[in-house]
Amino acid sequence: MNIPQSLTVEQKDEILFVKINRPEKRNAINDELILGIETVFSNIPEGVKCAIIYGEGKHFSAGLDLSELKERDIVEGLNHSRMWHRALEKVQFGKVPVVAVVHGACVGGGLEIASACHIRVAEQTTFYALPEGQRGIFVGGGASVRLPKLIGMARMTDMMLTGRVITAEEGVLVGLSQYLVSEGSGLEKGIELAKKIASNAGMTNYALMHVLPRIVDSGQSEGLMLESLMATISSSTPEAQGRLRDFLEGRAKKVGE
Ligand code: 1HE
16 A cells, blocks of 8 residues: 555554644645555455544644745646545545544645545634635535535635634534544544444444435435435344344443433
């Protein structure tokens, strides 16, 4: 596997830790890094049930490496954006759910990476922005599709039109992150969540990763049909039947336990 030094990948039991490790450039994402992310998420090792992506240093990621944004012709520009799309599709529609643990700057392409993940944990130091507006460019790594689903179109438009910076506290209120934790405790929270995710039935995780987004993108009538199909398939698996029996016979945890 061709993984650059700026990406550290480590498997511990059922969790894959993927660290963006380029702190001297504030984890700015160059071509090598985005291709490394594509490789890692296309080759999730056997036994891994959840991945965590996080950043070394004071920031999750400063976004696209602007020093590589040289004069590209139109076709090269399209290919570059499509490379990001390909890589982040592997994150969103890969083999396992991905938890992003963010802190410091989570901006531009960094926010695009975080929004391709399934849930986000933010430390208090986090701030979110889309500086593309100020740099005279447009998002190219999937934000225009994924971010409005998290925060709504008006908020994304505001971030790009005015350069608005969203704080960690605002982020959790508007749906950018699902958890807000103190500085330095993001990874611990990410691991706690990853362990819960890893203990789910495989079919449930599959449905949430691959079917729910399609339901959201479809019309009501197709969506409801997809839901019925998924509900029936999942409840017919031996794993689900075992879990239901465990509850009915008093062996399973109650809600909240
Ligand atoms: C970079 C980048 C970068 C830092 N590309 N080199 N993203 C942005 O427009 C964000 C630009 N970055 C910043 O606003 C700040 O760097 C931060 C707020 C993230 C952090 O500030 P700070 O004071 O901690 O660091 P710094 O001193 O600004 O940067 C340290 C070094 O990292 C410095 O290099 P050095 O060689 O002078 O030490 C910076 O040049 C370098 N650096 N950010 C390249 N982004 C798929 S399309 C997505 C489109 C986008 O993502 S556009 C948004 C780009």
